[in-house]
Amino acid sequence: MGWWQRVRICEAGRPVNEDGCGITGNFAWIADGAGTAGEPRFAGSGTDAAWLVDTISRTMSDSLEADSGRGLDELLNVVERDLQTAWGARSETDPAGGPTCCLGLIEHWRYDGRVNFALVGDVVLLVTTENGQFHKITDERVKPFEARSLAALGPAPRPDGTMPAAARAQIQANRALMNTPDGFPIVCPAVPWVKGLLRGAGRLALDKPVVMMTDGFYRLVDVIGRYTDATLYEACAKGRGPALLQELRALEAADADMTRYPRFKVHDDASVLVVQPKGP
Numbered sequence: 001m002g003w004w005q006r007v008r009i010c011e012a013g014r015p016v017n018e019d020g021c022g023i024t025g026n027f028a029w030i031a032d033g034a035g036t037a038g039e040p041r042f043a044g045s046g047t048d049a050a051w052l053v054d055t056i057s058r059t060m061s062d063s064l065e066a067d068s069g070r071g072l073d074e075l076l077n078v079v080e081r082d083l084q085t086a087w088g089a090r091s092e093t094d095p096a097g098g099p100t101c102c103l104g105l106i107e108h109w110r111y112d113g114r115v116n117f118a119l120v121g122d123v124v125l126l127v128t129t130e131n132g133q134f135h136k137i138t139d140e141r142v143k144p145f146e147a148r149s150l151a152a153l154g155p156a157p158r159p160d161g162t163m164p165a166a167a168r169a170q171i172q173a174n175r176a177l178m179n180t181p182d183g184f185p186i187v188c189p190a191v192p193w194v195k196g197l198l199r200g201a202g203r204l205a206l207d208k209p210v211v212m213m214t215d216g217f218y219r220l221v222d223v224i225g226r227y228t229d230a231t232l233y234e235a236c237a238k239g240r241g242p243a244l245l246q247e248l249r250a251l252e253a254a255d256a257d258m259t260r261y262p263r264f265k266v267h268d269d270a271s272v273l274v275v276q277p278k279g280p
Helices: 048-066 072-087 140-153 165-176 215-222 229-235 241-253
Strands: 004-009 019-025 027-034 100-107 114-120 124-128 135-137 198-203 210-213 272-278
Touching: 004 019, 004 241, 027 048, 027 210, 027 272, 048 072, 048 100, 048 210, 048 215, 072 114, 072 124, 100 210, 124 229, 135 198, 135 229, 140 165, 140 210, 210 215, 210 229, 215 229, 215 241, 215 272, 229 272, 241 272
Parallel strands: none
Antiparallel strands: 004 272, 019 027, 027 100, 100 114, 114 198, 124 135, 124 210, 210 272
16 A cells, blocks of 8 residues: 655745645645735744645654554544644634645555545646546635636736735635635634545556646646646656656746736746555
């Protein structure tokens, strides 16, 4: 059981990296943090979003070291509980109550390729099932809110990276709806979030990898359009992760005013983890 790691890239787009990915026991995971506008509560991590991602990683590793037989549900409950304890009181000045995180987690628990997965937010999993079918797995519930923010951003050039007031207001409005019935679920240390995760199970092809990525890397598909889900999967499966990242950064740099490819930041943190199920 478990995973072979084939490619692991986790590159910051700005001074502090708020992405994370890794393998812990039978689990492979990827995370993309987002912070608040105020002063960080955990300044030693650079930002509270970086603290959140790092804490999730450490909690999973420590929990599995203490009990390697933990399953997906138990592990997630431990992470939720420990995050709430470590964060402390909710930040009432922030609509979401604290930093947030998109998270994807996949558990390989049988030698025949059976897996469980849980995810929330705009992380992307690309997989091939035992019958050869290719699938993209992501959480579509966040998409309408992302579309509102992008619409508020507008088409005007932004060579200095500043964000229009309308876009900032829309982002704050979105944050106010996080983990509410009218909004979308997301990982947040200040409130319960495990019940909002998108869950699933299946059986993977043992000779094909799983490709997990944050939205900063997935820009190659949904923002820039250089690849499709299938062609990006094949390129990652062939070990071209480093070359893909170089291509992404070059395309972003060539559109520094963000007019050809509308987005919030010239460079985002970009992570991709390519793993393959271990066989017998």
